[in-house]
Amino acid sequence: MADLNDTLSRHVGMGSVPGAVGLIARGESVEVAAVGTVDLEGTAPMARDSLFRLASITKPVVAAAVMMLVDEGRIALADPVGEWLPELASPHVVRTPASPADDVVPPVRPITVEHLLGSRSGHGFPSDFSLPAVAPLVSELKQGPPQPQLVPPPDEWTARLSRIPLLHQPGDGWLYNISSDIQGVLIARVTGRPLGEFLSERIFEPLGMVDTAFAVPADKLHRFTCYYRTGPGGGLHLADAADGQWSSPPAFPSGAGGLVSTLDDWLAFGRMLLAEGAVGDQRLLRAESVRQMTTNHLTRAEREAAGLFLEGMGWGFGGSVDVEPVEPWSVPGRYGWVGGTGTTAHITPSTDTVTLMFSQVEMSGPSFPALMRDFWEYAAGA
Incomplete structure (x- = not known):
């Protein structure tokens, strides 16, 4: 066998x-x-x-x-992330997923911590990569196969993200990948510490990683x-x-x-x-x-x-x-x-x-x- x-x-x-x-x-x-x-x-x-x-x-x-910060009461699942990520406080949303990237409407609700955790922020990859609003995710954010030395620092990356419309309204569906990158920026903003430093102290060291x-x-x-x-x-x-x-x-x-x-x-x-x-x-x-x-x-x-x-x-x-x-x-x-x-x-x-x-x-x-x-x-x- x-x-x-x-x-x-x-x-x-x-x-x-x-x-x-x-x-x-x-x-x-x-x-x-x-x-x-x-x-x-x-x-x-x-x-x-x-x-x-x-x-x-x-x-x-x-x-x-992120859930550690929720456990400590430093953030809550229902909190709009715009408090720590003001760049994402007033996003634009494409009218339909297939609309041109400049055909946008306002959000009907803010992006919350829970939206990020569940990959429902409106940012991310759909199953159809040919949609017009997907292209900037690759060209501006360097999404795709990992290439860590080519991605800009968190503040610049978040500023670029803020100029790219959401593919759907926050909370209205699942999209892949980008919500997790935003979580990393959120952790750094909430704690005032680099992501790697926080992970090392709170997860890697206690677990012997x-x-x-x-x-x-x-x-x-x-x-x-x-x-x-x-x-x-x-x-x-x-x-x-x-x-x-x-x-x-x-x-x-x-x-x-x-x-x-x-x-x-x-x-x-x-x-x-x-x-x-x-x-x-x-x-x-x-x-x-x-x-x-x-x-x-x-x-x-x-x-x-x-x-x-x-x-x-x-x-x-x-x-x-x-x-x-x-x-x-x-x-x-x-x-x-x-x-x-x-x-x-x-x-x-x-x-x-x-x-x-x-x-x-x-x-x-x-x-x-x-x-x-x-x-x-x-x-x-x-």
Whole structure:
């Protein structure tokens, strides 16, 4: 019978990825596999402590940080974000999603903290990338495949965002990605501290996440994987080397996808969520806050409108939530997400499970790649 090592090795053998690491933890029982190499040249074997660009599995971490501020009463879910982000206090909204970017109407309600957490702010990517108001998200905000050294600092980024109309009224539907970046700016504005500093003190240090940050220091670069994408004619092409864009701190620490980390660091975060916010005798989050994060907030119509982004799954705060077993790997209540750099991280409270798989090849679109699907199916049946 195939095990985790076999599941990952099959894809390395097919050449779809140079290497991958996977981890399945049920309580204290942990199965781990590291296969292949950190780069195409075979410079070093993949290892349990190899460092990866997390991409969008950064989102649950940043959502948890926002909920910490809610727990402390520094912000409330119903608060309009314009108090801390005045640039976003009076946005314009395109008349219809298909309207030209200059055909706008006023908002019917303000953007709230809860809208950001649930990706319902009106800013973000729809399933149809051809809509006119989508283009500025890429050209002005550098959204898309992560490129941390090209994104402007938070104040300039937010000013640019304020000039781009919302695709729909705040609260009226789910859109991908940008709400999480706004959460990162919100945390910095509310606390008066850089996002990375707040995350380090309040999440990484208490959980022992010693390898998680927005950049990789020089003394850890030997553990950092290279990052690839598939070229037009097939084959893998280098998108970022170990000493590339993540080897120095970015001007804009992306709450949507900027962190680098390891399997064991994200495992510590996942176990904290499974413990409903507790870490030993410490409490990082209220149990109710974790439940809000890990509960679906979307209607069936909103899930269907998300198309390939969610493939029928729901969305909590910062991550997806399985609401019905539509696939062999679906487990109702499973919470987490995927990263466009080839990462996936989930918790399943009903089985006390954390499932993680990190690879280093960019997803070619919003549909989940075969490696992820095979890993999820193995994890569901293991």
